[in-house]
Amino acid sequence: MRTTYALLIGRRTGTLSLRSIAALFILFVTALFAMSGSALAQSGQEPQGGQPPEGAKPSVEDFDYQTKYQRAFEAVLWNMPAMAIYSFRRGAVDELGYKDNDIIAYSKTASPRLEALTANSSTPYIAAYTDLREGPVVLEVPPAGADGSLYGQVVDAWQYTIADVGPAGVDKGKGGKYLFTPPDYEATIPPGYIHIASPNYRIALAFRSVPASGKTATDAYNYAKRLRMYYLSEAENPPQQTFIDPSEDRYPTLPFYDERHFEDMHAIVSVEPVKEQDKVMMGMLKSLGIEKGKPFAPDETTKRAMRQAAIDAWHFLQQWMDTEMAERVYWPDRHYVSLLQPDDNREFNFTYAGRIDLIERAAQYFWATYFPKKASDTPPTAYMAAMADNDGKQLEAGKLYKVNVPADMPVKQFWALTVYDRATFAFIYSASNRTTLSSYDIDTMEKNTDGSVTLYVGPKAPDGLESNWIPTSGKRPLPTIRFYGPTDAFYKKTFKMPDFEVVQK
Numbered sequence: 112m113r114t115t116y117a118l119l120i121g122r123r124t125g126t127l128s129l130r131s132i133a134a135l136f137i138l139f140v141t142a143l144f145a146m147s148g149s150a151l152a153q154s155g156q157e158p159q160g161g162q163p164p165e166g167a168k169p170s171v172e173d174f175d176y177q178t179k180y181q182r183a184f185e186a187v188l189w190n191m192p193a194m195a196i197y198s199f200r201r202g203a204v205d206e207l208g209y210k211d212n213d214i215i216a217y218s219k220t221a222s223p224r225l226e227a228l229t230a231n232s233s234t235p236y237i238a239a240y241t242d243l244r245e246g247p248v249v250l251e252v253p254p255a256g257a258d259g260s261l262y263g264q265v266v267d268a269w270q271y272t273i274a275d276v277g278p279a280g281v282d283k284g285k286g287g288k289y290l291f292t293p294p295d296y297e298a299t300i301p302p303g304y305i306h307i308a309s310p311n312y313r314i315a316l317a318f319r320s321v322p323a324s325g326k327t328a329t330d331a332y333n334y335a336k337r338l339r340m341y342y343l344s345e346a347e348n349p350p351q352q353t354f355i356d357p358s359e360d361r362y363p364t365l366p367f368y369d370e371r372h373f374e375d376m377h378a379i380v381s382v383e384p385v386k387e388q389d390k391v392m393m394g395m396l397k398s399l400g401i402e403k404g405k406p407f408a409p410d411e412t413t414k415r416a417m418r419q420a421a422i423d424a425w426h427f428l429q430q431w432m433d434t435e436m437a438e439r440v441y442w443p444d445r446h447y448v449s450l451l452q453p454d455d456n457r458e459f460n461f462t463y464a465g466r467i468d469l470i471e472r473a474a475q476y477f478w479a480t481y482f483p484k485k486a487s488d489t490p491p492t493a494y495m496a497a498m499a500d501n502d503g504k505q506l507e508a509g510k511l512y513k514v515n516v517p518a519d520m521p522v523k524q525f526w527a528l529t530v531y532d533r534a535t536f537a538f539i540y541s542a543s544n545r546t547t548l549s550s551y552d553i554d555t556m557e558k559n560t561d562g563s564v565t566l567y568v569g570p571k572a573p574d575g576l577e578s579n580w581i582p583t584s585g586k587r588p589l590p591t592i593r594f595y596g597p598t599d600a601f602y603k604k605t606f607k608m609p610d611f612e613v614v615q616k
Contacts, residue, residue: 179412187473193379194366196315198364199315200315201375202226202363203364214335214338214352215362216235216237220234222546223541226363229478231529233595234322237317241313243292243312244382248314249339249340254284259321260320260323261321272483274307274484279483279491288304289304294308368421370421385403399413432477436448437505445608445609446499446500458486460472488602492596495592497611499610513565514590516563519606520594522594525550526594528547528548528566528590534587541584547581556578568588569582
């Protein structure tokens with residue numbers, strides 16, 4: 112007691128020092144809280160927050176599986192643009208024996224053997240892939256002219272367009288040598304090149320070889336074979352260009368919606384730089400065994416969670432297309448939706464100042480690939496998918512539908528109706544493998560007295576109208592009308608495309 116008193120009372124004067132007053136205050140406050148806590152404990156009260164409501168129970172018992180499932184589900188939505196473009200590379204390497212800087216050039220229009228998202232079968236395709244980890248790459252593009260032209264994009268590993276090519280692209284149809292450089296490339300760019308800096312290492316391209324007036328698909332193929340692709344280090348003596356023509360081959364480019372989806376995801380993130388905006392997702396992927404610089408060897412729980420997550424993500428996006436996307440009709444009293452659904456900035460990256468819209472982005476890349484850098488108000492080609500019939504009912508498998516194509520279609524070039532499998536958004540295999548009818552086929556089709564043509568989509572053609580029919584082989588159809596060179600009547604919506612109607616219920 113004397114010791115305590117000595118601490119609190121000034122030794123010489125017996126008065127309280129400032130230090131002593133502070134000590135007394137602390138003792139007082141401590142005692143007050145002790146009394147208060149005792150009172151609360153006696154009253155049965157609890158702190159506000161800090162735990163679930165009384166009696167609440169967890170919804171799952173296996174939190175290891177649940178955590179992995181949730182992260183895997185979100186990862187499928189997050190990586191959709193990258194997955195869709197990587198699947199093209201994977202299919203080319205595995206099925207076509209492709210090597211970087213080879214050029215895939217179709218000698219004729221594509222058939223269902225090209226298993227790709229909403230592809231066209233009206234003009235021959237060109238594709239190529241490369242890896243800028245090996246150094247900058249040169250792409251020689253021929254000028255547009257009387258022998259042909261190109262339309263298409265070069266995209267990075269996240270499928271964001273880094274260069275539009277052709278008359279509507281960076282070269283303005285003059286052709287030239289594009290030079291693609293890897294991230295953080297600092298060397299001097301040689302003169303005479305169109306320089307395109309890529310934010311990622313792997314890049315891909317897809318062009319349509321558009322036949323000039325009076326030219327054929329063979330002419331378009333020959334024009335495509337004027338392309339060259341090689342490393343800048345080989346520029347003084349470029350190697351002989353290798354072309355691959357898969358017209359008669361199966362070329363599977365669709366993403367997998369099972370555990371294989373995550374094998375491909377690992378292959379993507381193992382190569383590409385990590386953006387600041389993706390670091391949280393990269394942290395979540397680590398719990399799935401997807402980590403840069405480490406092998407992919409998930410345990411059985413992880414495999415099970417990944418498989419179910421990929422399946423559920425596919426069903427979620429399909430449902431989203433049937434509800435949200437189906438409401439975005441081009442003509443208010445029709446049921447057509449454009450395949451191109453840009454973000455609020457009229458671009459296709461869905462990145463804003465404060466957020467990335469993962470669902471909108473996933474949905475756009477779920478049903479289509481290769482978009483222009485900027486969406487135009489008057490695009491050179493318009494793609495209108497029929498999401499329902501004239502009664503607003505979703506198109507069904509097993510039913511026969513018809514649509515009347517007016518004689519005065521608003522196009523400067525041509526129109527085409529292509530039918531896809533609603534499940535895969537790819538062409539439908541059939542006995543004839545017919546996927547498309549277009550204005551090029553008018554002379555072979557039965558015409559109406561006013562010059563229009565009635566086209567049929569379904570499992571079986573009406574008697575005597577096989578030339579006007581696209582088979583569906585029991586698949587739920589997604590008919591898509593393409594307008595090549597739309598006119599003002601299309602842009603101003605003074606023209607309206609008739610809806611599909613059920614013929615057989």
